[in-house]
Amino acid sequence: MTGTPQDALLEGLVAGREEAFAAAYDEYGGRLFAAACGMLGSREEAEDAVQDVFVGLVQARESLRRVRNLKAYLFASIRYAAVRRARRRKTVELVADRAARLAVGGGPDPDVGCRLERALRRLPPEQRETVALHIDGGLTFAEIAECLGVGLNTAASRYRYAMEKLREALKEPDRGPV
Amino acid sequence: MDPSDLPPELRDLERRLAARGRPEPSADFRPRVLAAVRRELAAQGGAGRLGAGPWWRRHEVWQYAAAAAAGVLLVLNLAMSASLGDDFFRPRAPNGADVAQAAAKIRELVPSITPDEALREAIALRAGSHLVMAPRPWPGFLSPRLLRQLEEGVPWVMQ
Numbered sequence: 001m002t003g004t005p006q007d008a009l010l011e012g013l014v015a016g017r018e019e020a021f022a023a024a025y026d027e028y029g030g031r032l033f034a035a036a037c038g039m040l041g042s043r044e045e046a047e048d049a050v051q052d053v054f055v056g057l058v059q060a061r062e063s064l065r066r067v068r069n070l071k072a073y074l075f076a077s078i079r080y081a082a083v084r085r086a087r088r089r090k091t092v093e094l095v096a097d098r099a100a101r102l103a104v105g106g107g108p109d110p111d112v113g114c115r116l117e118r119a120l121r122r123l124p125p126e127q128r129e130t131v132a133l134h135i136d137g138g139l140t141f142a143e144i145a146e147c148l149g150v151g152l153n154t155a156a157s158r159y160r161y162a163m164e165k166l167r168e169a170l171k172e173p174d175r176g177p178v
Numbered sequence: 179m180d181p182s183d184l185p186p187e188l189r190d191l192e193r194r195l196a197a198r199g200r201p202e203p204s205a206d207f208r209p210r211v212l213a214a215v216r217r218e219l220a221a222q223g224g225a226g227r228l229g230a231g232p233w234w235r236r237h238e239v240w241q242y243a244a245a246a247a248a249g250v251l252l253v254l255n256l257a258m259s260a261s262l263g264d265d266f267f268r269p270r271a272p273n274g275a276d277v278a279q280a281a282a283k284i285r286e287l288v289p290s291i292t293p294d295e296a297l298r299e300a301i302a303l304r305a306g307s308h309l310v311m312a313p314r315p316w317p318g319f320l321s322p323r324l325l326r327q328l329e330e331g332v333p334w335v336m337q
Contacts, residue, residue, distance in 0.1 A: 016222070021215045025208060033207075034200040047207055054211050058218040062237075113198060135195045163188045170191075 006070050013057060014064045021054060028071065029054075031137045032078045038132025039082040041121060049081040056081075072146040075137055079129060079147065086125075119169035127162035134159055277304055 009027070012020025029050060036046035056077060057064070067073045120128060126148075133139045133147065145155040184192065280300035285291060291299070 016219055018212070018216060018219065022212055025211055029208065029211065030200070030202065033203045037201045043201065043204070046201075047203055047210075050203070050207075051211050051214055055214050055218050058215055058222065116194065116198070131195070135192070136200055160184065160188070163184065163191055166195075167187060167191055 010064055010067060010070055013070075014061050016058070016061055021057065024057070024070070024074070025054065028074050032074060035075065035132045035137035035139075036078050036082050038120070038136040039079065039125075039129050040086060041117075045085050046082075049078060049085055052081045052084075053077045069143075069146060071139075072143055075133060075139060075143070075147040076149075079133070082129075083125075115170060116166065119166045122169065123162050123165060127158050127165070130155060130158040131162045131166075277301055280304065 009020055009023055013024060032050050032053060033046050036049045037043060040046050040049065053074060057074075064070075064073075120131065123131070129148070130144060133144045134141070139147065141152055141155045141159070144159075145152045148155060150158075277297070277300045280303055281293070281296040284296040284299050285293065288296075
């Protein structure tokens with residue numbers, strides 16, 4: 001079975017070797033966290049979701065034998081974990097707070113950064129997760145399509161619609177926190 | 179749609195989104211995740227041993243148990259069928275030659291009967307020959323009239 005580094009990693013995960021889980025975290029943990037932040041808008045919840053994914057990997061490690069693309073599997077898992085957490089979320093946080101805690105402020109105008117975050121929060125979930133997976137998770141559209149179980153064109157269209165909505169939202173006068 | 183077809187304005191927006199910087203987990207997050215992984219591996223009975231763990235958490239044990247239970251049920255079913263004397267290969271449909279022979283016999287005994295009636299009687303006799311004896315049901319099960327008839331001395335009913 002050992003062929004590509006991913007195969008070796010999968011083999012280690014199936015065998016329950018701790019160093020394989022550490023390697024998987026080093027390879028994908030940061031991007032999974034970033035994507036979860038994009039979907040959930042909360043660092044704490046994103047960390048919990050990533051932890052859920054890794055604990056779930058241990059619990060389901062025997063079924064990993066059937067996994068062909070570990071990256072797509074992990075991002076599909078983080079999406080599932082994020083959706084599950086979003087459903088049971090009890091409090092609504094202010095986007096400005098999220099934006100501050102996510103250490104956004106990357107642009108020249110912090111206000112634009114906050115408006116961008118608010119606009120992202122207003123996107124339909126399927127568009128928001130596509131943006132999170134592409135921008136924060138670094139997935140290609142083919143990988144997003146595999147992860148979400150949709151066609152390549154659907155994934156690309158969702159992304160484009162999201163970008164158009166964000167552009168329109170930035171043109172409008174600021175509507176304040178959601 | 180080719181995603182690289184984004185117009186320059188959207189490309190610029192994409193750059194701004196990417197420029198927000200990727201959020202990083204807190205410094206103690208990696209050890210926390212790996213500790214959770216270690217705990218889960220330990221709960222399964224030790225890292226590095228595939229399939230180890232409490233026997234009731236191993237799905238192959240339950241697969242084996244389910245297969246064994248199915249086998250036992252099949253054997254029990256066949257054994258009970260054999261002990262009850264079920265004959266699954268006994269012909270159920272009346273044999274045409276037998277019925278014709280019986281009809282001819284009936285006509286010999288009762289010459290006044292028409293051939294059609296003799297045939298009907300023969301078929302009825304043939305069908306009745308496969309009835310099995312059944313124990314008398316509990317009294318409340320039957321109508322009072324039938325119950326009286328039974329109590330007059332008919333110990334068994336044909337079903």
